[in-house]
Structure formats: C-alpha cells, structure tokens
Amino acid sequence: MIFFKSKDFKVGLKIEINDEPFIIVENEFVNPGKGQAFNRLKLKSFITGLVIRKTVKLGEKLKSTDLFELKVKYLYFDSNSYHFMNEDSFEYYDVSLDIIGETKNWLKEGCFCFIVFLNDKIVYVKPSKFSELSVLECEDVNSASVVSKNSKNAILETGVNIKVPLFVKVNDIVKVDTEEKSYISRVN
Structure with a gap:
C-alpha cells in the first residue's frame, strides 16, 4: 500500500x-x-x-486507494441493471440500480461515462461532465411571467428536472453540466 x-x-x-x-x-x-x-x-x-x-x-x-476509472459506453437498461460496454475490449459490464444512483439521470443510450472500480469491484458510475438531452416538457411562458422570472423548469428525456432560460422549448436539445445539474446552452 x-x-x-x-x-x-x-x-x-x-x-x-x-x-x-x-x-x-x-x-x-x-x-x-x-x-x-x-x-x-x-x-x-x-x-x-x-x-x-x-x-x-x-x-x-x-x-x-486502488481506484481505477474505465471509459465505457452506455447501452441499455433492463428491469434489473444498466448495461455498459468498453469499446476497446468489447467487454460488457452490468451495474445494479443501487450502485448507479443519481447517475441514471444523465444516461442516454450511446453516451459515454466512467465506471469506477475499487479492488476490481464496481463502486460508482460517473457521468460525463456534460450531457446533451432533449426537453420533454417545460412551463409555458406568458408576458407577465417574463417580467418576474428569468428561468423556468424543464423535464429532460431522462426524467431529470432542471432550470432553463425562458426561450427553451419542448424538443430542444440542451447541454447540461451533470456535476452542477445546470443548463449550459441550447444545442439546436
């Protein structure tokens, strides 16, 4: 040690x-x-x-600490676990719901993230610093609320709720900082 x-x-x-x-x-x-x-x-x-x-x-x-991070691609979720693949070795990893935690809010099929191993055991899944997600729902904005607010709530495709600027609409793709859980920019 x-x-x-x-x-x-x-x-x-x-x-x-x-x-x-x-x-x-x-x-x-x-x-x-x-x-x-x-x-x-x-x-x-x-x-x-x-x-x-x-x-x-x-x-x-x-x-x-004997900690090791491996960059992997998120494939899919079944009712028991999240499935990832190392694109270099084509090795598959299954991660249970209790380990994935809040990271599930940032996982979209095909995105990259990091699996953290401690003594060859998966202990954590770390999302990429930024994620691009589609807006499923957001509050309507009327002229009275424009004066009193500068942001509104939006629900993204993974189910996470964040604050976005008033000009963001449903189906827009937004870039989000996964660590701060905050809006960065509109992609489209």
Missing part, C-alpha cells in the same frame, strides 16, 4: 479514509504564524458523492 505525505497532496489525488475512496478536489496549504503548518483538504467521496473537509497536519500520511 502506498501512503502520501502532506507535501504530495494535490487536486485529483485519490486517497482512502476509513476504507472509503475519496478524491481531493481542493488543497490549501496553511502556514500560520504560530503553530504547526497543515493542509486543508476538500474531499469528494467516489461512492456517495458527498464532499467533506479534512485538516491534515504537516507530516501526516494518507493511504492511497
């Missing part, structure tokens, strides 16, 4: 805390005038997606 010292911490580093894999999303080195220097870390769990903060004293070590 590899251990990382506090001087090795950087954004993107994958570590393990209490047998749970995390990725460092923020790293701030703090050297106060009095007392010992430390790193203030913001960590995101690969399994739950929760973000936690951790303070690590100078010289402390954190354990590396």
Whole structure:
C-alpha cells in the first residue's frame, strides 16, 4: 500500500479514509504564524458523492486507494441493471440500480461515462461532465411571467428536472453540466 505525505497532496489525488475512496478536489496549504503548518483538504467521496473537509497536519500520511476509472459506453437498461460496454475490449459490464444512483439521470443510450472500480469491484458510475438531452416538457411562458422570472423548469428525456432560460422549448436539445445539474446552452 502506498501512503502520501502532506507535501504530495494535490487536486485529483485519490486517497482512502476509513476504507472509503475519496478524491481531493481542493488543497490549501496553511502556514500560520504560530503553530504547526497543515493542509486543508476538500474531499469528494467516489461512492456517495458527498464532499467533506479534512485538516491534515504537516507530516501526516494518507493511504492511497486502488481506484481505477474505465471509459465505457452506455447501452441499455433492463428491469434489473444498466448495461455498459468498453469499446476497446468489447467487454460488457452490468451495474445494479443501487450502485448507479443519481447517475441514471444523465444516461442516454450511446453516451459515454466512467465506471469506477475499487479492488476490481464496481463502486460508482460517473457521468460525463456534460450531457446533451432533449426537453420533454417545460412551463409555458406568458408576458407577465417574463417580467418576474428569468428561468423556468424543464423535464429532460431522462426524467431529470432542471432550470432553463425562458426561450427553451419542448424538443430542444440542451447541454447540461451533470456535476452542477445546470443548463449550459441550447444545442439546436
């Protein structure tokens, strides 16, 4: 097992805390005038997606994690699981509903995403940063609401509900940031 010292911490580093894999999303080195220097870390769990903060004293070590990400293509969903394929090796992966979690909101047949393995076991499916989805339903806009609002609710083809600008209509294809769950642009 590899251990990382506090001087090795950087954004993107994958570590393990209490047998749970995390990725460092923020790293701030703090050297106060009095007392010992430390790193203030913001960590995101690969399994739950929760973000936690951790303070690590100078010289402390954190354990590396045996985490591996594989880019795959989403094929289809049957009543039991989601099915993916590695386009390089043509290997198939079945992922259960409890592992897929909220990622299902961003999966469209033929899209690419990442399967995350921990010790050769699938622990998480990470969607691509951006997804292009069709608008199934959205609120009608009248002239009175245009003055009071600058966005409206829209339901996308995967069933997820997001805020979109007033000019977006049904059947428009929109680009969405899957991490922020927010509208980026209209594609068509």
